[in-house]
Each structure stands twice: as C-alpha cells, then as structure tokens.
Amino acid sequence: MLTHLTTTSPAAVLLARYRSVRAATMRFCAPLTPEDMMVQSCTEASPVKWHLAHTSWFFETFVLAEFVANYQPFHPDFRWLFNSYYKALGEMPEKKLRASFSRPPLEQILAYREHVDARLCKLLEQTPEDELLRRVVLGLEHEQQHLELAATDIKHAFFTNPLHPAYASFNAEEFQEKIAPPLEWLSFSPGYPVRPGVVEIGVTPDPKAIDSFAFDNETPRHNVYIAPFRLASRPVACAEYLAFMEEDGYARPELWLSEGWDTVQANGWQAPLYWRRDTATKSGWSVFTLRGWQPLGELSETPVCHLSYFEADAFARWSGHRLPTEFEWEFVAAQRSVAGNFLDSNHLHPQPGSPTAPTPQQLFGDVWEWTQSPYTGYPGYKPLPGALGEYNGKFMSSQMVLRGGSCVTPASHSRATYRNFFPPATRWQFSGLRLARDGAS
Numbered sequence: 001m002l003t004h005l006t007t008t009s010p011a012a013v014l015l016a017r018y019r020s021v022r023a024a025t026m027r028f029c030a031p032l033t034p035e036d037m038m039v040q041s042c043t044e045a046s047p048v049k050w051h052l053a054h055t056s057w058f059f060e061t062f063v064l065a066e067f068v069a070n071y072q073p074f075h076p077d078f079r080w081l082f083n084s085y086y087k088a089l090g091e092m093p094e095k096k097l098r099a100s101f102s103r104p105p106l107e108q109i110l111a112y113r114e115h116v117d118a119r120l121c122k123l124l125e126q127t128p129e130d131e132l133l134r135r136v137v138l139g140l141e142h143e144q145q146h147l148e149l150a151a152t153d154i155k156h157a158f159f160t161n162p163l164h165p166a167y168a169s170f171n172a173e174e175f176q177e178k179i180a181p182p183l184e185w186l187s188f189s190p191g192y193p194v195r196p197g198v199v200e201i202g203v204t205p206d207p208k209a210i211d212s213f214a215f216d217n218e219t220p221r222h223n224v225y226i227a228p229f230r231l232a233s234r235p236v237a238c239a240e241y242l243a244f245m246e247e248d249g250y251a252r253p254e255l256w257l258s259e260g261w262d263t264v265q266a267n268g269w270q271a272p273l274y275w276r277r278d279t280a281t282k283s284g285w286s287v288f289t290l291r292g293w294q295p296l297g298e299l300s301e302t303p304v305c306h307l308s309y310f311e312a313d314a315f316a317r318w319s320g321h322r323l324p325t326e327f328e329w330e331f332v333a334a335q336r337s338v339a340g341n342f343l344d345s346n347h348l349h350p351q352p353g354s355p356t357a358p359t360p361q362q363l364f365g366d367v368w369e370w371t372q373s374p375y376t377g378y379p380g381y382k383p384l385p386g387a388l389g390e391y392n393g394k395f396m397s398s399q400m401v402l403r404g405g406s407c408v409t410p411a412s413h414s415r416a417t418y419r420n421f422f423p424p425a426t427r428w429q430f431s432g433l434r435l436a437r438d439g440a441s
C-alpha cells in the first residue's frame with residue numbers, strides 16, 4: 001500500500017484529479033444538445049455520447065471490475081457495447097455503428113457515469129493499492145484523450161451540418177492586431193561537447209511514483225543520435241501556407257510523396273480541411289472554427305491546422321526545408337516548460353505567436369506538429385500486460401508521430417515525451433507543422 005488517505009496522500013490527490021477531469025468532460029458537453037451528441041460525421045470520429053459512455057466503460061472494466069469484490073456492472077451489455085478495440089475482452093460493435101446507439105438513451109449514459117464516479121470515488125477514499133492507483137491515472141489520461149477527440153469530432157459534426165452551427169461564440173478581439181513574429185532559425189547541436197550527437201529520449205518511469213505518468217509508448221528512455229540541426233522558432237502560419245497554395249502547391253506532383261499525391265487526387269484536396277472558397281472575403285477563403293466561420297484574413301497569422309502529414313511534408317519540401325524528427329522535437333521541448341494555448345484557455349483555435357515570448361515558442365498547445373518519424377516502439381519497448389497492452393502497441397504500423405498538443409488538448413495532458421500518432425492522410429485533428437533543416441549553421 002502506498003499510504004493512508006490524508007489530504008496529500010496519492011489517493012487523495014488522485015481523487016481530486018479524478019473529479020476535476022471528469023467534470024471537465026461534462027463542462028465541455030454543456031453547450032451540446034442530445035442530438036449533437038449522436039452525430040458521427042466521419043470515419044475517424046465517434047459521437048460525443050459514445051465518448052461519455054466509453055470513458056466510463058474504461059474505469060468500470062479496468063478498475064471497478066478488477067478491484068471491487070463481487071462488483072455488479074451497471075448494465076451487463078455495456079461491457080461489450082462500449083468496448084472500442086480491446087479484442088482480448090471479446091467482440092464489440094463496429095465503429096461505424098456508434099451513431100446508431102439511440103439506445104441506451106443519454107440519460108442512461110449519464111447515470112452510468114454517475115454510477116462509475118460514485119464507486120470509483122469510494123474506492124479512492126479507502127486505502128487503494130498501487131496498481132489500482134496506476135489504473136485510475138491511466139483512466140484519467142484516457143478520459144483526457146477522449147475529451148480532445150470529442151472536441152475535434154463535434155467540430156467535424158458541426159462543419160458537416162448544413163447550418164454550420166458554432167460550438168461557441170466568436171470574440172473578434174482575440175485576433176485583432178496580432179501578428180505572428182518573424183520566423184527565425186534556432187541552432188541545436190545535441191550532446192556537444194561531451195557526447196556529440198547522443199541524447200536521451202523518452203521515459204523510464206519510476207514504479208513507485210504514482211504522480212508521474214507516461215504511456216507505454218513513451219518508454220523506455222534510450223539513446224538517440226541527432227545530428228546538428230535548426231528548428232523554426234514557431235509553427236507555420238496560415239498566410240505562409242496560403243503562399244504555398246497560390247504557387248500551385250496542390251497541383252505540383254514533384255512536391256508530394258507518391259501516396260500523398262494519390263490522396264490529394266482521390267479526395268480533390270485544394271486546401272486544408274475546413275477552408276472553403278469565399279468570394280465575399282478579401283483573401284478569397286473562409287475557415288470553419290469551433291466559433292463558426294471566420295474570414296481567413298482574421299486567422300492568417302495563426303498556425304495553419306487540419307493538415308495531413310502529406311500536406312505538411314509537401315509544404316516543407318516547397319519551402320526548401322523538412323519536417324523535424326520526433327527526437328529533434330523532444331530534445332528541444334524537454335528544455336522548455338509545458339505551457340501554451342490548450343483547451344483550458346478556451347480559445348478553441350490556434351493563436352498567433354508572441355513577438356516578445358522566448359523562442360522557440362508554441363511547442364506546446366495550438367497545433368499538433370507532424371514529425372517525419374514513423375510510429376514504432378522504442379528499443380526495449382514493452383506493452384502493458386493483459387488487455388491494456390492493446391492500448392498503444394498494436395497501432396505501431398503505417399502511422400506518423402505528432403508532438404506538442406493542440407488548442408483542444410487539456411493542459412495537464414501534455415508533456416515533452418508525449419507521442420501522438422495518426423495515419424498520414426488524417427486531417428480532422430488540429431494538426432500543423434514546424435519546419436526544420438539540417439546543420440546548425
């Protein structure tokens with residue numbers, strides 16, 4: 001056992017965090033109608049109602065069912081109904097059917113959340129064992145992942161709706177007179193002079209430290225070779241991406257990876273997701289945001305987002321540079337504090353950089369930054385035992401790593417070692433890019 005429950009015991013701290021994270025999910029849902037919560041508008045997305053149930057299912061399945069003697073499930077069908085992809089636990093409904101879950105009704109899903117909350121909190125008020133605490137921490141990180149997914153899924157749902165409803169109202173002052181600082185190149189020579197090029201990346205968790213968390217895919221800490229490189233001081237802005245478009249970036253096959261070019265042709269892409277031609281605006285484009293349609297001119301200094309890996313890579317090639325590796329990114333980010341434009345700041349969209357902030361800036365928050373690194377296991381990687389081993393490891397093929405978090409990532413869910421990953425054609429997340437180049441001078 002870790003310790004008895006005091007106001008500062010790990011269980012007490014975790015109990016407060018549990019309540020805070022679960023409340024954040026419900027706060028995000030406050031402006032949504034029950035009908036909004038039913039929409040599943042693209043293959044990547046799930047209905048918000050499903051997210052509410054599935055995150056509760058995670059706690060019920062991996063904590064309550066395993067650590068409470070004679071635990072009675074809230075509903076016997078929920079164990080398979082709200083399983084996402086854990087095949088070790090049995091069959092589950094196809095993902096594309098989640099929008100057909102008009103039953104169970106939303107009230108029952110909310111009652112399910114309350115049922116799980118009551119029992120989980122009771123458990124944490126006792127003297128829980130370390131493994132239980134670790135599972136709760138994992139469940140909270142999982143809940144935060146799904147909160148971010150709910151934000152991006154509802155954005156796509158509202159974009160697809162012919163009425164294009166806004167999740168929140170627009171505040172014009174947010175963007176007025178904000179100009180992105182000039183892009184500077186910052187030089188890095190990792191490991192010099194002691195171990196030129198050799199740096200440590202990733203995490204080897206302390207099994208006794210409940211309050212420090214890393215997913216299994218961030219482990220173990222290991223040596224990586226990084227040649228001297230330069231990294232851009234901020235992410236690429238919309239105005240810079242528009243220049244790529246105006247130089248026929250989407251029509252020049254020499255700029256694209258073969259699979260990227262095929263994807264552009266197959267989908268008719270001519271701009272990032274959520275951009276549409278709009279002759280009523282000066283720039284000729286409008287952009288759909290969680291705060292409704294905005295003229296591109298209002299957002300031109302903000303980091304460009306909703307790009308696929310292929311678009312980020314093509315832009316980098318057009319600019320004469322490249323995407324950073326995930327190791328270059330982490331090497332730089334590990335020297336900075338985790339602060340930025342996250343969900344907690346409620347902008348709900350990337351913000352322009354600051355002319356006075358230290359550089360590099362906007363590493364954390366605003367937009368996930370595509371890296372040129374494929375998503376694979378680190379040397380010595382071991383998935384978690386049992387069904388939880390399916391959380392990350394089985395997705396280590398055909399996906400690319402993104403780093404840094406976005407404007408809809410909960411702030412406490414971000415860290416320098418965090419590895420997000422998506423297939424290279426994915427655009428519905430707040431995904432953008434930061435440029436890199438070889439050589440420190």
Ligand SMILES: [Fe+2]
Nearest residue numbers: 054084142146
């Ligand atoms: Fe999940």
